[in-house]
Amino acid sequence: MKKILIIEDETDLLEVLADRLAFEGFGPIKCKNGENGLLVAFRERPDLILLDIVMPGLDGLQVLKKLRADDWGKGVPVIILTNLSATDEKIVKSILEYRPIFYLVKSDWKIDDVVKKVKEVLGIGN
Amino acid sequence: MVILRSRSAFNGMKLLTKIFIIIISAGVISIMSLFVLTYFSIRPVLTDATGENLLFLTKETVNKIDRLLYDRYLDVSIIAQEEIFANHLAYGGDDRNRLNKKLEEMTLSSGPWDALLAVNRKGEIKISSFSVLDKINSKNIKDYPENLVAFEKAISGQPYYSDVLKTGYSGKPTIIFAAPVYARNEPGRLIAGAIIGNFAWGAVKDILNDLPGHAELYNREGYLVACNQSEDDSEILSKQFQSPELLDKILSSGHNLKIADDDVYPNAKILEASVLQSGFLSFKGLNWFLSYGLPTEKILAPSNRTALKLSLLILPIMLGIFGTILFFGYFFVIRPVRRLTETTRAITAGNLKTRARVHGHDEINELAHSFNEMVDKLESLDEAKTDFISTASHQLRTPLSTTNWSAEMLLGNQLGRLNERQVEYLKRIYRNNQRMIKLVGDLLNVSRIELGKLALTLKPVNLVSIIKSVLDELDESIKRQNLKLRKKYSSGHLIIESDPDILRIIVVNLLSNAVKYNQPGGEIQIKIEPTDGRILFEVSDTGQGIAKSDREKIWTKFFRAKEALARETDGTGLGLYITKGMVERLGGRIWFESKKGKGSTFFVELPVNNKYHE
Numbered sequence: 001m002k003k004i005l006i007i008e009d010e011t012d013l014l015e016v017l018a019d020r021l022a023f024e025g026f027g028p029i030k031c032k033n034g035e036n037g038l039l040v041a042f043r044e045r046p047d048l049i050l051l052d053i054v055m056p057g058l059d060g061l062q063v064l065k066k067l068r069a070d071d072w073g074k075g076v077p078v079i080i081l082t083n084l085s086a087t088d089e090k091i092v093k094s095i096l097e098y099r100p101i102f103y104l105v106k107s108d109w110k111i112d113d114v115v116k117k118v119k120e121v122l123g124i125g126n
Numbered sequence: 127m128v129i130l131r132s133r134s135a136f137n138g139m140k141l142l143t144k145i146f147i148i149i150i151s152a153g154v155i156s157i158m159s160l161f162v163l164t165y166f167s168i169r170p171v172l173t174d175a176t177g178e179n180l181l182f183l184t185k186e187t188v189n190k191i192d193r194l195l196y197d198r199y200l201d202v203s204i205i206a207q208e209e210i211f212a213n214h215l216a217y218g219g220d221d222r223n224r225l226n227k228k229l230e231e232m233t234l235s236s237g238p239w240d241a242l243l244a245v246n247r248k249g250e251i252k253i254s255s256f257s258v259l260d261k262i263n264s265k266n267i268k269d270y271p272e273n274l275v276a277f278e279k280a281i282s283g284q285p286y287y288s289d290v291l292k293t294g295y296s297g298k299p300t301i302i303f304a305a306p307v308y309a310r311n312e313p314g315r316l317i318a319g320a321i322i323g324n325f326a327w328g329a330v331k332d333i334l335n336d337l338p339g340h341a342e343l344y345n346r347e348g349y350l351v352a353c354n355q356s357e358d359d360s361e362i363l364s365k366q367f368q369s370p371e372l373l374d375k376i377l378s379s380g381h382n383l384k385i386a387d388d389d390v391y392p393n394a395k396i397l398e399a400s401v402l403q404s405g406f407l408s409f410k411g412l413n414w415f416l417s418y419g420l421p422t423e424k425i426l427a428p429s430n431r432t433a434l435k436l437s438l439l440i441l442p443i444m445l446g447i448f449g450t451i452l453f454f455g456y457f458f459v460i461r462p463v464r465r466l467t468e469t470t471r472a473i474t475a476g477n478l479k480t481r482a483r484v485h486g487h488d489e490i491n492e493l494a495h496s497f498n499e500m501v502d503k504l505e506s507l508d509e510a511k512t513d514f515i516s517t518a519s520h521q522l523r524t525p526l527s528t529t530n531w532s533a534e535m536l537l538g539n540q541l542g543r544l545n546e547r548q549v550e551y552l553k554r555i556y557r558n559n560q561r562m563i564k565l566v567g568d569l570l571n572v573s574r575i576e577l578g579k580l581a582l583t584l585k586p587v588n589l590v591s592i593i594k595s596v597l598d599e600l601d602e603s604i605k606r607q608n609l610k611l612r613k614k615y616s617s618g619h620l621i622i623e624s625d626p627d628i629l630r631i632i633v634v635n636l637l638s639n640a641v642k643y644n645q646p647g648g649e650i651q652i653k654i655e656p657t658d659g660r661i662l663f664e665v666s667d668t669g670q671g672i673a674k675s676d677r678e679k680i681w682t683k684f685f686r687a688k689e690a691l692a693r694e695t696d697g698t699g700l701g702l703y704i705t706k707g708m709v710e711r712l713g714g715r716i717w718f719e720s721k722k723g724k725g726s727t728f729f730v731e732l733p734v735n736n737k738y739h740e
Contacts, residue, residue, distance in 0.1 A: 012528040
């Protein structure tokens, strides 16, 4: 079973995503903040990380930076889930430098399509 | 009117030009004033000084002439006392040639004499200075009337001198001097003859020639005796002094008189009439007067020359001063101001990071410093705007996406089956959530457009693939309404340089409008026409068309035409406003043509570098 780490400070969203991924047969791990997320990431070494950007404390950029600084971390696939528009956020541009495998705006995506993307990244057929 | 016009012309010039004009004008006015002031203040001083000078000059001239004539008188008297002449005249002799020579020597040494003659009692000219001999025809003094008078006087024992006579032996004006020659060794002082001298008139003229200006010698009858203005002597004793009243005044004044009389000598401002008072001439009642006029130009010539030299000297000095002022003006005022203007332009163009250079503490640098502070404020305001947009978008979208996915989950299969009515209501929730999401997106675009925060990232973009992807998204609606698609563009790749996100929004808006406001079974036509440096993108529908009254309003925020509202279609009324803003951001134009009941065509022209290839 593939382990997927979800780092998202919005509880409701976190729950919904985790539920859905569980239904799809994945093993979702929920983290509400960046610090916790990092610890869990290094401990659990998930197959995929879904990372929010805007969070109190350590934000998504800092998490990704620290992740990529690690030997294992630099290779783990990360999908950025955010509600920031790419066009007007410097932080988004900075994040892209740390090579997330994908970037999507939550409110523009159906949850089904998010699942599709996850499967695609993990190389799982339909 | 002229003043107003030239004032506005002046205002339009550059600062440097203005300063230049002011300085040059000031300089010119100063020089001219200097000139005028100097000239007119010096003139009276000069003329006065010259007047004093002239007074001295005329006195001197008078003295010279006086001495000249007195010396001639003495000469004759001395010659008359030469024994050799006395003896020859009294007793005759063979030494005539020798005596001629002697007399000639005396002519030369005592000169200026036209002729010296020694005449005996009978009137026979016995001895003469050589040069005269050739010219005289008769050897008797009686044949020369003017000389005869002198002779007779001398013979009677009186030394004699004449007034100016028109001609002597030489045909020139002359004065005749005569002195008696006494025979020696004779009791009772017997007069043997006389020495007669014809004075060479040129000598007086020479003295007058030394004077600058116009000098004339007149006798007391007012006849010209000598002058320094003409070469010939034709006017001597014929020309009269022009003003009889003046003549009287001069003669009665008895001393030097300064007269300014333009009529006598045109252009002469100083007229010195000096009555010959001292010495021989007035003593014997000759009473000539010297009328001396100096033309004004001559007086002022030196000062004019000086003025010219002065202004030529001043010119380089003034140029030096102008140059320095301009130089400093440029470096301390104009250049910093120009630089500040350039900085302002850079900031207006959008580069808020620019700051003006501050070098010191003078007024201009203070301006630059407070300008920089202002830009700091602008920059922070600008950042605040950006922050607001991103914060607002994020805060609004977060709960919306949660609701979205929650509804999707419920509508999915995993949480258990729902009855039809529950599904219906859930769909309603979902749909309206979608509306809000769209509205938030639209509002964000509107604020980006209005706050000028629409960033452009130009890339090579495939327009055809954008259109294809949008059509895929709209596929369901297109099929539902049974719309026919007509594609009037080559299926080749049309790569243009543009911003993909912005271009996509434009395509989405136009195509979704074409679907939304179409008739069932209608048609959508998409046309792309690439031309020189531009592309023309057309979307046509067969919908209701747009009413004439709505033509302008259709571009405004939240506007929905009656027909659109009547259709009960969803819409925020922001679509066309955003599309227009985005087209304009890409530097293009958007317009439409519409026929009521027939349909509408929207045109978008974008200036892009396009490469069209199959």
